[in-house]
Amino acid sequence: MYGSLALGESLDIGGVKISFLEGDIPRYVRDGYERHVAGVDRLMVHPAPPIYLPILGLFRHVMIPISPAITVAPGGEVSIEKSVLVDVAVSTPTEEPQYIDVFPMEIPKMAVYGRSADGILCRYLFEGDGAASVKVKINIRSDCRFPITISKVVVPTSLFKIFYIEGSVEARAADLNLVLECDVGVVRVGKYPEGYKPVPMEAEQTLLRRMQLEPGIIKRILTQVEEFIMDRGF
Amino acid sequence: MTSNIDILGFQLPFTYGQLYSGVVTLVFFLVLGYILKTLIYRYGVRALPKKIAESISKTTFYIFIFIGVLGLLGSLGVDPTSLVVAGGIAGLAIGFASRTVVSNLLSGLFLYIDRPIKEGDPVEVEGVGGVVEDINILSTRITSWDGVFHRIPNEKVFTTVIKNFSKTTARRVEYRIGISYNSDVDRAREIIYEVISNEPLALVEPGPQVFLDSLGEYSQVLAVRFWAPTPQWFTAKTKVLQKIKEAFDREGIEIPYPHRIVYVRESASS
Numbered sequence: 001m002y003g004s005l006a007l008g009e010s011l012d013i014g015g016v017k018i019s020f021l022e023g024d025i026p027r028y029v030r031d032g033y034e035r036h037v038a039g040v041d042r043l044m045v046h047p048a049p050p051i052y053l054p055i056l057g058l059f060r061h062v063m064i065p066i067s068p069a070i071t072v073a074p075g076g077e078v079s080i081e082k083s084v085l086v087d088v089a090v091s092t093p094t095e096e097p098q099y100i101d102v103f104p105m106e107i108p109k110m111a112v113y114g115r116s117a118d119g120i121l122c123r124y125l126f127e128g129d130g131a132a133s134v135k136v137k138i139n140i141r142s143d144c145r146f147p148i149t150i151s152k153v154v155v156p157t158s159l160f161k162i163f164y165i166e167g168s169v170e171a172r173a174a175d176l177n178l179v180l181e182c183d184v185g186v187v188r189v190g191k192y193p194e195g196y197k198p199v200p201m202e203a204e205q206t207l208l209r210r211m212q213l214e215p216g217i218i219k220r221i222l223t224q225v226e227e228f229i230m231d232r233g234f
Numbered sequence: 235m236t237s238n239i240d241i242l243g244f245q246l247p248f249t250y251g252q253l254y255s256g257v258v259t260l261v262f263f264l265v266l267g268y269i270l271k272t273l274i275y276r277y278g279v280r281a282l283p284k285k286i287a288e289s290i291s292k293t294t295f296y297i298f299i300f301i302g303v304l305g306l307l308g309s310l311g312v313d314p315t316s317l318v319v320a321g322g323i324a325g326l327a328i329g330f331a332s333r334t335v336v337s338n339l340l341s342g343l344f345l346y347i348d349r350p351i352k353e354g355d356p357v358e359v360e361g362v363g364g365v366v367e368d369i370n371i372l373s374t375r376i377t378s379w380d381g382v383f384h385r386i387p388n389e390k391v392f393t394t395v396i397k398n399f400s401k402t403t404a405r406r407v408e409y410r411i412g413i414s415y416n417s418d419v420d421r422a423r424e425i426i427y428e429v430i431s432n433e434p435l436a437l438v439e440p441g442p443q444v445f446l447d448s449l450g451e452y453s454q455v456l457a458v459r460f461w462a463p464t465p466q467w468f469t470a471k472t473k474v475l476q477k478i479k480e481a482f483d484r485e486g487i488e489i490p491y492p493h494r495i496v497y498v499r500e501s502a503s504s
Contacts, residue, residue, distance in 0.1 A: 054434035058463055063439075107432055110463060111439035116404040121463055124438045 014131025048089030114232030163196030256309030267298025412453030
């Protein structure tokens with residue numbers, strides 16, 4: 001369940017037990033992972049943006065598989081809802097949160113969108129329900145004069161905005177609107193879910209330190225884009 | 235001003251006027267050269283790599299110093315044409331001697347334009363595998379995987395085969411694993427697929443391939459192929475092979491070592 005993990009409490013998230021233990025210096029514990037956290041009396045538990053696992057900084061996009069593939073006729077419109085698995089994050093309840101832990105519910109995997117030579121490395125979001133699943137509505141419209149079959153949607157991680165409800169395991173991503181233009185598809189963020197809370201994001205500087213990268217690179221990773229052109233197939 | 239300069243009774247072969255005009259000429263060319271050097275660097279660095287812009291601007295400055303010195307000597311009555319001829323002969327000699335230097339310099343320029351490698355790239359050049367530390371105007375410096383510093387002349391880098399391991403998004407890992415003829419090929423394939431799917435660094439797309447590749451003298455050889463992000467290729471390669479070995483040991487899939495069965499026929503007399 002997402003929400004607060006108070007000092008002295010434990011939580012079970014999809015079979016993974018996490019605890020915030022009292023002591024001289026309070027300790028956050030998950031399986032073999034342990035971290036001292038001072039100065040806070042609780043931690044926040046919420047879905048993690050899919051940028052941390054398997055390796056932070058290695059990819060900047062997510063791939064959402066659509067299986068079975070959908071063939072959209074010229075002028076056709078279709079809305080589908082997918083439930084994909086992301087990771088769980090534990091962060092400090094501070095104004096600028098710091099992630100204490102990010103752990104997956106399934107083995108985090110990656111895929112290449114396009115050719116292996118010059119394609120885009122993506123976090124592959126498996127379909128699935130349960131703990132750390134995020135529902136996302138994908139609205140597809142075809143502006144092409146011939147039918148197009150679509151088996152995946154690829155977006156930059158900055159367009160995959162996750163929201164959640166405290167006290168539940170309910171999480172949703174902002175809608176994705178995909179317009180098919182024959183050779184390319186244009187993906188934009190659609191409606192944000194109502195009544196949900198945005199996932200707290202770490203500050204750029206914190207991510208920078210984590211990745212041990214130069215400022216220029218982190219800027220390129222975090223650049224907010226309005227749309228993404230899928231030009232390497234569907 | 236019109237008589238020759240006299241220093242402690244020693245008559246120099248030029249006047250104060252000639253010296254003054256010579257110094258003015260030299261300073262003029264020095265200032266002009268410095269301004270041009272600054273301008274060339276300032277504008278060149280926007281279009282060219284820093285080191286190239288720096289080299290061009292410095293060379294320009296040196297040419298202007300040379301012209302200034304020629305002007306000074308000319309003003310002092312030294313015949314510049316004789317200097318130019320002498321300089322030309324010397325230049326020719328230096329030119330022959332510095333053929334390799336020029337070749338390296340031009341190769342360095344072409345490397346900057348072509349950019350097959352850049353600083354920080356993991357590469358293999360001229361049989362040296364390592365990380366590119368620096369590409370300067372004459373040579374490329376590589377620190378090999380075992381931490382040894384290598385300086386390779388640019389001419390060699392430009393004309394040789396370069397393997398750049400960071401140019402692509404993903405690289406394929408490939409193994410050939412022999413299992414005994416007593417082992418179940420399908421089960422072995424299942425185990426390998428499972429190991430690959432449990433490894434975060436093995437990509438979902440392009441997908442993995444595991445197939446019976448050949449029937450060897452003492453083993454059935456399975457070819458295993460999967461893709462990994464280029465920066466993590468080596469880690470993925472070593473991790474997955476280790477896990478396959480562990481899984482085979484657990485599941486009783488035998489990896490045979492080379493062996494030969496020898497039959498000894500005993501003769502009737504013995």
